[in-house]
Amino acid sequence: MNIQPRPYDHPDAVKLEEEVQQEYIERYNGQGDTTPLDPAMFRPPGGLFLIAYDERERPVASGAWRSQDENGEGYADGDAELKRMYVRPESRGLGLARRILAVLEDDARAAGRRRMVLETGTQQPEAIGLYLSCGYTPTEKFGHFREYEDSRCFAKPLGR
Numbered sequence: 001m002n003i004q005p006r007p008y009d010h011p012d013a014v015k016l017e018e019e020v021q022q023e024y025i026e027r028y029n030g031q032g033d034t035t036p037l038d039p040a041m042f043r044p045p046g047g048l049f050l051i052a053y054d055e056r057e058r059p060v061a062s063g064a065w066r067s068q069d070e071n072g073e074g075y076a077d078g079d080a081e082l083k084r085m086y087v088r089p090e091s092r093g094l095g096l097a098r099r100i101l102a103v104l105e106d107d108a109r110a111a112g113r114r115r116m117v118l119e120t121g122t123q124q125p126e127a128i129g130l131y132l133s134c135g136y137t138p139t140e141k142f143g144h145f146r147e148y149e150d151s152r153c154f155a156k157p158l159g160r
Contacts (some may be wrong), residue, residue, distance in 0.1 A: 001060070001096060002053045003103060008039040012051050012059035020062075020086040027123040028150070035144040037083070041066040045111045049084070050103060052096050060091040063100035065108045065116065074142030078114035080104075080158070081143070085118075085127065097130055109158040116158055119143050122150040131156075 006013050021032040042049040047066035054060045063085045068075035075081070082104065087096050105116055117139065120127045136154035143153070 001055075001094070001099070002057075003050050003100060004053065005044075006049055006051045008037070008042045008049045008064065010049075010051070013049060013062060016051065016059055016062045016086055016088075017084065019088065020084060023086070028121065033144075035083075037066075042083075044107075047080075048104060048107045050100055052087075052091075052100060054091065061087040061096040061100060063097070063104055065104045065113075067111070067113065068117070073144070074140060074146055075117070076115065078112070080108035080111070080113035080116050082116055082118035097127075098134065101130070101134060105156070105158060114158055115155055117142065117153065117155045119146075119151055119153050121152060128152060128154075 024032045041047050042064050047064065049064040050062060051059050052061035064083045065080045066083060068079040068081045069077045082101070085097055085100065108116055118131065118136070119142070120131070131154045134156070136156045139153050139155040141151060141153045146153070
């Protein structure tokens with residue numbers, strides 16, 4: 001697999017975004033992720049969007065982080081928020097999400113971010129399992145879905 005940085009509005013990113021939104025709609029009975037996102041949020045050094053390509057150069061997975069600081073949605077200064085972690089069904093089980101997550105954590109750490117935070121939901125148990133196995137722990141709810149009952153938030157110190 002080849003993991004490459006791409007703009008959030010790159011055609012491959014748009015394609016994967018459409019697929020992940022469809023998966024959210026199916027898992028949450030019609031509710032996609034309505035978090036407002038702008039491509040500028042994922043531009044280095046304040047963020048990063050990655051796409052993994054298979055041996056035939058097809059986009060098969062994505063993941064990103066964006067800078068967050070203390071605000072009314074429950075973030076803390078120095079946070080890096082994980083977004084758009086997705087692996088196409090035919091590429092699951094290959095360790096792609098774990099590899100992308102490690103690159104994102106390293107990049108956020110290098111950018112001076114102190115903590116990686118993420119929000120997922122109860123209908124994504126495999127995502128919750130991944131994050132727990134990578135050292136994330138439950139934290140107070142934050143972000144766009146903080147008032148949703150099926151929302152779960154996790155955090156991991158990035159250290160130095």
